[in-house]
Amino acid sequence: MMNAVLAGVIGFIRYLGRFGLGFFERLGRAHLFLISLLLALPAVLARFRLTVVQMYSVGFLSLVIIVVSGLFVGMVLGLQGYNTLVDFGAEESLGVLVALSLVRELGPVVSALLFAGRAGSALTAEIGLMKATEQLSAMEMMAVDPFRRVLGPRFLAGFISMPLLAAMFSAVGIIGGYFVGVGLLGVDTGAFWAQMQSAVGVREDIMNGVIKSIVFGFAVTWIAVFEGYDTIPTSEGISRATTRTVVNSSLAVLGLDFILTALMFN
Amino acid sequence: MLQSKTIEIIVGIFVLLGLAALLMLSMKVSNIGGPGEGSGYKIEAEFLNIGGLKTRAPVKMAGVTIGRVHGISIDEDTYNAVVVMNISNDYKNIPMDTSASIYTAGLLGEQYISLQPGGSETYLAEGDQIQITSDAVVLEEIIGQFMYNQAAGGNEDGGNGGGLDF
Incomplete structure (x- = not known):
C-alpha cells in the first residue's frame, strides 16, 4: 500500500522533471537555432530576392485581415470612447483616446496576434512539411544550407513585415475612429485632430509603438520558424507544431508587451 | 504561382x-x-489672456462653427495674445463691431472663440481686427476672487476679524 503511494509520488516527480528538462532542452535548441539563423543573415541579405518573395506571402497576404481588423477596432474604440467621454462633456478628447490606445497598445499587440495566427502558423506548417517530406535533408545533401535558402528569408520577411503591418493597423484604426467619431457621432473635426496632435508624441508614443512591433515581429517569426524546424516529422507533429506556434507566440507577445510597457511608460 | x-x-x-x-x-x-482648412479669409483679435486656446480650435457664432483658429502669437509691444482666425467664405457679412470671447466647451472640454455680432453695416474683411474682446476665464482666478469676496463679506457682517467662514 505504502509502496504504491510512494511509487505514484515518485512517478509524478519524475514526470515534472522530464517536463522541465524537455522545456529547457527546447529553449536551448531554440537559442542555438536563433544563432544559426543570425549567422546566416549576411548570406540572406546577399540574395534578397528570396526574402522579397517571402514578404509577399508573409506580409502582403496578411494585409487584408490587418486592415479590416484595424478599421473595426478603431470604429469600436470611437463608439465606446464617445459614450464614456460624453458623460464628462469631453468628447473632443476622442481623438486622443483612439490614437493613444492604438499607437501604444492595440496596434502592435493585436496586429502581432493576428500575424501569429495568419502568417506564423503558415510558416510553421510550410517548414514542418518540408522537414516531414525530407526536403530540408535533401538540401543539406546537395550542400545547400537550408538556413540561408529557406529559414533565413522567411525569418527576415516576417521581421520586416510586422512593423509595417502594425503601422498600417494603427493608421487605419485612427481613420476608423475618425469616421465614427466625426462622421457619425458629430465630434468636432478640428478638436479631434488638434487634441490628438497635441497629446501624441513622436518619440514617446509612436517610436515606442514601432519598437514594440519590431520586438513582437522578431519573437513571433522566431517562434514560428523554430517550431516548423523542430517539428516531429509526421502529420500529427505538424499539426501540433502549428498549434504551438499560435499559442506560444501569442503568450510571448502578451508577456513581452507587459515588460515593454513597464519599461517604456514608467 | x-x-x-x-x-x-x-x-x-x-x-x-x-x-x-x-x-x-x-x-x-x-x-x-x-484635413486642410479650406478657403476662407483671416481676421485678428487681441486678448489679454487666451487660457488654453489652441490652433485649429473652432470659431463659433451662435454655436455654429464658422471658422478655425489659424495662429496664435504675442504682440511684441503690448504683450497681448494675437489670435488669427480663418473664417469660412460662406460667412462674409460679419459686422465690424462684432465682439470675440473665449469660452470652454463643457467643464473639461476644449476652448473655443465665440463671436457675438454687433449692428454695424460694414463687414469684416481679410486682415481686419476685432476690437471688442473678452478674455478666457481662468478657473483659479475665479476661485481666488470668490475666496477673497467671502473673506471680505465675512469681516463686514460678523466683525470678528479674520477667518474664512463660508
Whole structure:
C-alpha cells in the first residue's frame, strides 16, 4: 500500500522533471537555432530576392485581415470612447483616446496576434512539411544550407513585415475612429485632430509603438520558424507544431508587451 | 504561382503602404497633418489672456462653427495674445463691431472663440481686427476672487476679524 503511494509520488516527480528538462532542452535548441539563423543573415541579405518573395506571402497576404481588423477596432474604440467621454462633456478628447490606445497598445499587440495566427502558423506548417517530406535533408545533401535558402528569408520577411503591418493597423484604426467619431457621432473635426496632435508624441508614443512591433515581429517569426524546424516529422507533429506556434507566440507577445510597457511608460 | 516580377511590385507596394502609414502617424503629431482648412479669409483679435486656446480650435457664432483658429502669437509691444482666425467664405457679412470671447466647451472640454455680432453695416474683411474682446476665464482666478469676496463679506457682517467662514 505504502509502496504504491510512494511509487505514484515518485512517478509524478519524475514526470515534472522530464517536463522541465524537455522545456529547457527546447529553449536551448531554440537559442542555438536563433544563432544559426543570425549567422546566416549576411548570406540572406546577399540574395534578397528570396526574402522579397517571402514578404509577399508573409506580409502582403496578411494585409487584408490587418486592415479590416484595424478599421473595426478603431470604429469600436470611437463608439465606446464617445459614450464614456460624453458623460464628462469631453468628447473632443476622442481623438486622443483612439490614437493613444492604438499607437501604444492595440496596434502592435493585436496586429502581432493576428500575424501569429495568419502568417506564423503558415510558416510553421510550410517548414514542418518540408522537414516531414525530407526536403530540408535533401538540401543539406546537395550542400545547400537550408538556413540561408529557406529559414533565413522567411525569418527576415516576417521581421520586416510586422512593423509595417502594425503601422498600417494603427493608421487605419485612427481613420476608423475618425469616421465614427466625426462622421457619425458629430465630434468636432478640428478638436479631434488638434487634441490628438497635441497629446501624441513622436518619440514617446509612436517610436515606442514601432519598437514594440519590431520586438513582437522578431519573437513571433522566431517562434514560428523554430517550431516548423523542430517539428516531429509526421502529420500529427505538424499539426501540433502549428498549434504551438499560435499559442506560444501569442503568450510571448502578451508577456513581452507587459515588460515593454513597464519599461517604456514608467 | 505569380511571376516574380509581379511579386516584387506587390511587395514594393506593401512596403510603401507601410511607410505611408508610419508617415501618417508621425504627421498626426506635428501640425502639418490633418484635413486642410479650406478657403476662407483671416481676421485678428487681441486678448489679454487666451487660457488654453489652441490652433485649429473652432470659431463659433451662435454655436455654429464658422471658422478655425489659424495662429496664435504675442504682440511684441503690448504683450497681448494675437489670435488669427480663418473664417469660412460662406460667412462674409460679419459686422465690424462684432465682439470675440473665449469660452470652454463643457467643464473639461476644449476652448473655443465665440463671436457675438454687433449692428454695424460694414463687414469684416481679410486682415481686419476685432476690437471688442473678452478674455478666457481662468478657473483659479475665479476661485481666488470668490475666496477673497467671502473673506471680505465675512469681516463686514460678523466683525470678528479674520477667518474664512463660508
